[in-house]
Amino acid sequence: AQSVAQPEDQVNVAEGNPLTVKCTYSVSGNPYLFWYVQYPNRGLQFLLKYITGDNLVKGSYGFEAEFNKSQTSFHLKKPSALVSDSALYFCVTDTGRRALTFGSGTRLQVQP
Amino acid sequence: EAQVTQNPRYLITVTGKKLTVTCSQNMNHEYMSWYRQDPGLGLRQIYYSMNVEVTDKGDVPEGYKVSRKEKRNFPLILESPSPNQTSLYFCASSLSFSKNYEQYFGPGTRLTVT
Numbered sequence: 001a002q003s004v005a006q007p008e009d010q011v012n013v014a015e016g017n018p019l020t021v022k023c024t025y026s027v028s029g030n031p032y033l034f035w036y037v038q039y040p041n042r043g044l045q046f047l048l049k050y051i052t053g054d055n056l057v058k059g060s061y062g063f064e065a066e067f068n069k070s071q072t073s074f075h076l077k078k079p080s081a082l083v084s085d086s087a088l089y090f091c092v093t094d095t096g097r098r099a100l101t102f103g104s105g106t107r108l109q110v111q112p
Numbered sequence: 113e114a115q116v117t118q119n120p121r122y123l124i125t126v127t128g129k130k131l132t133v134t135c136s137q138n139m140n141h142e143y144m145s146w147y148r149q150d151p152g153l154g155l156r157q158i159y160y161s162m163n164v165e166v167t168d169k170g171d172v173p174e175g176y177k178v179s180r181k182e183k184r185n186f187p188l189i190l191e192s193p194s195p196n197q198t199s200l201y202f203c204a205s206s207l208s209f210s211k212n213y214e215q216y217f218g219p220g221t222r223l224t225v226t
Binding site for chain 1: 171219
């Protein structure tokens with residue numbers, strides 16, 4: 001079964017520092033990977049996706065993700081964190097059964 | 113404005129009292145889906161619909177029903193709610209179910225069953 005794992009429940013980073021939110025995947029065939037973000041009391045918003053092609057994917061709000069096939073990882077990154085980036089982040093993959101499967105989520109806290 | 117709307121946003125009910133959570137999208141999307149979000153579990157799919165009158169079970173369909181009589185609406189029905197259905201529910205839609213199309217999510221419905 002296709003799955004993703006987010007090993008960290010929470011990541012803390014100071015404003016202005018780079019941030020990384022980790023995700024590993026277990027997918028047969030070509031992986032389709034996504035990152036979604038959930039701000040407090042809001043629905044989820046799409047950030048970026050990897051389908052094929054360049055291993056570095058750029059998305060919304062200055063985020064990017066690096067696809068690493070040998071390490072089966074798809075980490076979310078941003079060069080300089082903002083307090084407004086504080087939210088819950090989900091790594092997501094396509095199950096191949098017309099559904100998405102979500103990781104457990106990582107809460108990002110950016111301190112001023 | 114393109115959006116997915118859900119109603120109600122908050123609901124407290126008692127065990128066994130039938131309820132419906134509505135979901136509507138104004139983007140002419142074919143694919144719609146319901147998820148529930150529980151702490152530490154991420155989002156899990158309840159039901160999905162590929163188009164009008166086409167629905168199918170997701171990972172956790174027990175205790176839920178859906179219908180898709182119109183393209184824009186996809187209500188979630190709990191015929192006899194139980195406390196283990198206390199959760200945060202999200203409706204989502206996309207142009208079709210394809211890796212090329214992002215899903216748009218509603219704001220969520222927080223349901224408490226006592």
